[in-house]
Amino acid sequence: MAIDVIGLTAERAAALLRGRECTSEELAQAYLDRIAAVDGELHSYLHVDPERTLAAAREQDASGGDGLAGVPIAYKDLLSTRGVPTTAGSRILEGFVPIESADVVRWGDEAGLVSLGKTNLDEFAMGSSTEHSAYGPTRNPWDVARVPGGSSGGSAAVVASGCAPWALGTDTGGSIRQPAAFCGLVGLMPTYGSVSRFGVVAFACSLEQVGPMTLTVRDAALLQQVIARDSDRDATCTGPREPIALPEAGRLDGITFGVPRAELEAGVEEGVRARFDESLAIAESLGARLVDVELPYARHGLAAYYVIAPAEASANLSRFDGVRYGLRVDAPDVRAMYEATRDAGFGAEVKRRIMIGTYALSAGYHDAYYVQAQRVRTLIRRDFDAAFGQVDAILLPTAPTTAFPIGARLDDPLAMYANDIFTLPVNLAGIPALSVPNGLSEGLPTGLQIIGPAHSENLLLRLGAAFEAEHAFDPVPPAMRSAS
Amino acid sequence: MSGGWQRDGYEAVIGLEIHVQLDTASKMFCACPNRFGDEPNTNVCMVCLAHPGALPVANAEAVRQSARVGLALGCRIPAASEFSRKQYFYPDSPKAYQISQYDQPLCAEGSFHVPGEGAFTVRITRAHLEEDAAKMIHAGGDAGRIQGSAGSVVDFNRAGTPLLEIVTEPDLRSPEQARRFLTLLRATVVAIGASDCDMEKGSLRADANVSIRPIGSAGYGTKTELKNMNSVRFLARGIEAELERQLGLVLAGEEVRQETLHFDPATGGLTSLRSKEEAHDYRYFPEPDLLPVTQDPDDLAALAGQLPELPVARFARLTGAGLPEATALLLATEVELAAYYDELAGRVGDAKVAANWVMGELQAHLNAAGIAADASPVTPARLAGLVGLVVDGTINQTSAKEVFQALVEDPAADAAGVVEARGLAQVGDADELGAIVDGVLADHPEEVAAFKGGREQVIGFLVGQCMKASGGRADAKALQALLRERLSA
Numbered sequence: 002m003a004i005d006v007i008g009l010t011a012e013r014a015a016a017l018l019r020g021r022e023c024t025s026e027e028l029a030q031a032y033l034d035r036i037a038a039v040d041g042e043l044h045s046y047l048h049v050d051p052e053r054t055l056a057a058a059r060e061q062d063a064s065g066g067d068g069l070a071g072v073p074i075a076y077k078d079l080l081s082t083r084g085v086p087t088t089a090g091s092r093i094l095e096g097f098v099p100i101e102s103a104d105v106v107r108w109g110d111e112a113g114l115v116s117l118g119k120t121n122l123d124e125f126a127m128g129s130s131t132e133h134s135a136y137g138p139t140r141n142p143w144d145v146a147r148v149p150g151g152s153s154g155g156s157a158a159v160v161a162s163g164c165a166p167w168a169l170g171t172d173t174g175g176s177i178r179q180p181a182a183f184c185g186l187v188g189l190m191p192t193y194g195s196v197s198r199f200g201v202v203a204f205a206c207s208l209e210q211v212g213p214m215t216l217t218v219r220d221a222a223l224l225q226q227v228i229a230r231d232s233d234r235d236a237t238c239t240g241p242r243e244p245i246a247l248p249e250a251g252r253l254d255g256i257t258f259g260v261p262r263a264e265l266e267a268g269v270e271e272g273v274r275a276r277f278d279e280s281l282a283i284a285e286s287l288g289a290r291l292v293d294v295e296l297p298y299a300r301h302g303l304a305a306y307y308v309i310a311p312a313e314a315s316a317n318l319s320r321f322d323g324v325r326y327g328l329r330v331d332a333p334d335v336r337a338m339y340e341a342t343r344d345a346g347f348g349a350e351v352k353r354r355i356m357i358g359t360y361a362l363s364a365g366y367h368d369a370y371y372v373q374a375q376r377v378r379t380l381i382r383r384d385f386d387a388a389f390g391q392v393d394a395i396l397l398p399t400a401p402t403t404a405f406p407i408g409a410r411l412d413d414p415l416a417m418y419a420n421d422i423f424t425l426p427v428n429l430a431g432i433p434a435l436s437v438p439n440g441l442s443e444g445l446p447t448g449l450q451i452i453g454p455a456h457s458e459n460l461l462l463r464l465g466a467a468f469e470a471e472h473a474f475d476p477v478p479p480a481m482r483s484a485s
Numbered sequence: 486m487s488g489g490w491q492r493d494g495y496e497a498v499i500g501l502e503i504h505v506q507l508d509t510a511s512k513m514f515c516a517c518p519n520r521f522g523d524e525p526n527t528n529v530c531m532v533c534l535a536h537p538g539a540l541p542v543a544n545a546e547a548v549r550q551s552a553r554v555g556l557a558l559g560c561r562i563p564a565a566s567e568f569s570r571k572q573y574f575y576p577d578s579p580k581a582y583q584i585s586q587y588d589q590p591l592c593a594e595g596s597f598h599v600p601g602e603g604a605f606t607v608r609i610t611r612a613h614l615e616e617d618a619a620k621m622i623h624a625g626g627d628a629g630r631i632q633g634s635a636g637s638v639v640d641f642n643r644a645g646t647p648l649l650e651i652v653t654e655p656d657l658r659s660p661e662q663a664r665r666f667l668t669l670l671r672a673t674v675v676a677i678g679a680s681d682c683d684m685e686k687g688s689l690r691a692d693a694n695v696s697i698r699p700i701g702s703a704g705y706g707t708k709t710e711l712k713n714m715n716s717v718r719f720l721a722r723g724i725e726a727e728l729e730r731q732l733g734l735v736l737a738g739e740e741v742r743q744e745t746l747h748f749d750p751a752t753g754g755l756t757s758l759r760s761k762e763e764a765h766d767y768r769y770f771p772e773p774d775l776l777p778v779t780q781d782p783d784d785l786a787a788l789a790g791q792l793p794e795l796p797v798a799r800f801a802r803l804t805g806a807g808l809p810e811a812t813a814l815l816l817a818t819e820v821e822l823a824a825y826y827d828e829l830a831g832r833v834g835d836a837k838v839a840a841n842w843v844m845g846e847l848q849a850h851l852n853a854a855g856i857a858a859d860a861s862p863v864t865p866a867r868l869a870g871l872v873g874l875v876v877d878g879t880i881n882q883t884s885a886k887e888v889f890q891a892l893v894e895d896p897a898a899d900a901a902g903v904v905e906a907r908g909l910a911q912v913g914d915a916d917e918l919g920a921i922v923d924g925v926l927a928d929h930p931e932e933v934a935a936f937k938g939g940r941e942q943v944i945g946f947l948v949g950q951c952m953k954a955s956g957g958r959a960d961a962k963a964l965q966a967l968l969r970e971r972l973s974a
Contacts, residue, residue, distance in 0.1 A: 198538075199538065202537040203538065235774075316570050316581075319580065322581060362768035363766055
């Protein structure tokens with residue numbers, strides 16, 4: 002049978018497989034056909050290996066698995082995949098093939114998920130538009146002249162375009178939530194330490210988590226069930242505090258939402274603000290109470306983030322030295338080899354952050370930058386702790402704008418960084434947040450961010466399901482409907 | 486000897502940094518075997534090769550062993566300590582940072598007493614846990630060193646080996662104190678079982694910070710660092726040479742430059758490795774991939790209670806049992822000898838008798854054979870059999886030496902069997918001895934006359950003659966008594 006994969010949720014795909022309405026191989030083939038049809042323009046995948054994918058699908062068909070077995074998935078190319086090239090969007094890892102898979106990929110394999118390929122990203126996840134990929138930008142399925150967001154822009158674009166039912170992304174400062182918002186998807190950034198980072202090419206260890214990017218809130222819950230596990234290979238990972246439940250939409254009586262009104266004054270696009278205000282009204286209509294909360298230090302999150310994340314990155318990226326793997330540019334001595342390799346292998350944004358981070362950790366500047374930023378981080382965490390003493394969850398727009406045109410912010414790093422003002426503080430606090438579609442503004446998706454205390458994923462998913470049901474958002478971009 | 490090094494109005498100020506490779510089954514931050522001597526680059530994984538996405542997980546046994554060493558060094562073990570990243574680019578450092586500890590070490594503020602003549606105490610600044618670097622082999626260079634080498638290869642088997650770095654305050658005042666301190670420290674770590682501390686294999690490496698200052702001055706002179714001394718003896722010699730060099734400079738009115746030096750034991754020369762101007766900014770920051778190490782006070786108390794007898798306590802026990810200090814120190818610090826002694830003393834039931842045998846016959850045999858005590862064919866059990874025969878009077882000292890030699894030569898023999906087979910049981914029977922004595926006295930009328938004339942020392946000669954006549958088997962005491970009896974008759 003011909004399977005229409007556009008808008009097909011993973012939950013529905015699993016039902017098709019379990020009802021024997023199609024095989025995993027047929028499903029994978031349908032996605033591969035779709036990729037062949039539209040990804041030339043979108044450039045959302047960095048690596049697709051149809052033979053490997055179909056072989057994995059046939060294996061699932063033969064093993065007669067249950068649950069999600071046989072459902073396809075796409076992985077951000079920051080996640081190590083054993084035997085399959087993993088570039089992190091960088092020239093310095095061109096041709097690198099990991100010897101082991103990331104824990105989350107291993108668990109996907111255990112659940113019987115079939116990989117369709119590796120998705121594009123900003124180099125080493127450093128960016129908010131996927132334009133910083135060394136392999137070229139990804140285009141937004143809602144408007145191919147615009148960015149899909151980033152850094153998990155490839156994962157967002159493959160799901161929005163019907164090139165995968167769902168995908169995994171990573172979020173260091175908004176890299177799941179912002180592209181999910183830009184592409185009309187659901188994106189969950191889990192509590193720090195609930196998902197293993199083993200095998201995730203490290204950008205900023207203390208900030209990043211792997212999470213689902215999906216068409217529905219229920220799909221996000223299903224994928225979170227697969228990846229949220231304790232791991233003995235990540236010392237900071239203890240898994241979820243309680244099992245992830247499948248959410249049902251319903252009323253929100255007894256729920257109190259905090260709205261940080263002062264934060265909203267900081268340059269939110271009119272259409273985004275209007276959609277956000279509508280969601281506040283929806284919340285009240287469902288029985289929830291709205292109260293103002295203050296997050297006085299959150300506005301310093303951007304500054305603190307751009308010290309801490311580059312500081313960690315400057316160390317994490319030092320291993321790319323041309324000695325053991327990846328790119329090597331030969332030179333007369335080892336020092337010159339390091340310099341030539343790193344100069345050729347890293348893009349401008351990565352170099353910028355290595356410089357910032359190295360500077361921030363240098364003798365004489367360490368206390369003024371790194372230590373000070375850590376103090377701010379502590380204060381931001383306390384801001385959220387205090388707020389969650391009063392409210393169940395906090396509502397904010399995911400990003401202050403809709404997807405911007407390709408190239409519009411490339412020459413202005415600060416403007417690019419500022420797109421993450423509502424997401425960064427959440428990473429600094431290590432708490433979870435869910436972005437759900439929040440209607441369109443001038444034909445482009447906007448996102449509603451629901452932020453909760455640590456290990457409140459089940460609550461966030463339930464709240465997200467309620468908004469999702471009220472919005473009845475169609476996640477298939479108009480252009481994608483006709484494209485098949 | 487163990488007083489301070491003082492020359493021309495200057496005294497020595499020495500501190501040590503000691504790296505101990507911990508003898509754990511696996512590496513510090515991954516599950517690879519922690520083993521010396523395997524094929525290069527076979528005990529490696531994603532973590533110790535620093536592949537993208539690899540994460541460290543701290544080895545709990547290494548933490549435990551480090552805490553035990555810290556307790557033995559009288560350190561405070563803080564409730565929480567922290568790993569940090571120490572950043573530098575070099576091919577032996579796969580991540581380009583070493584996971585080490587910075588301002589929150591596992592062990593802090595200890596003190597370590599070195600007993601014996603000229604006893605002294607050294608303050609321990611800290612002991613912290615870190616990972617070893619990979620091993621660089623510089624092909625074509627002089628003895629594997631980088632000078633003049635054509636190229637380098639890297640063996641990552643060593644990368645990630647748990648290392649405990651012990652740092653002392655500059656409390657040592659002579660090369661000899663440094664030697665004594667390091668010897669006792671090494672014995673302590675070995676007694677704990679945390680490491681074999683084999684300096685030749687590099688499982689214990691010592692750097693020395695050396696300076697001189699006018700006697701009585703409270704300040705410090707410019708220090709130099711002597712790197713990677715690979716024996717306790719070379720450490721002392723290297724420090725001695727460096728002190729002389731610094732003194733020469735100062736007396737000539739020149740300045741000591743802060744630099745890192747290599748001591749060549751073959752030539753006794755010192756070469757500069759790098760000056761401090763090239764010093765690194767290591768850009769330390771807390772390791773975000775690891776949680777702080779927490780220590781439960783009850784667990785620490787239990788660990789402290791479970792420590793074996795340490796060399797310092799051993800020294801006190803042995804001197805308390807009446808052994809001379811020099812003997813006690815040797816038996817407290819020479820690890821293999823100490824274990825041998827303990828077993829022998831336990832079997833023999835007499836500390837002094839056991840010590841005499843270990844310091845005498847056994848040491849001579851070990852030196853001649855060039856082996857350690859635990860490798861001797863004369864096991865404590867076999868030696869105890871021999872000592873028992875001496876103690877109960879079955880054989881005399883002369884025969885005992887012969888039996889010992891027999892035990893060395895024939896690992897299957899036992900002392901009683903040798904005595905039986907060779908008829909070495911001593912002659913103590915009055916009739917038999919009497920016959921021998923009578924014969925000797927009859928053969929040496931001049932000596933008998935001399936003795937009776939007051940030259941009593943002649944008796945030594947007569948004893949020797951009797952012993953000879955007995956084939957060395959005569960009971961020396963009984964013989965003496967009998968001779969005197971006959972001569973004074």
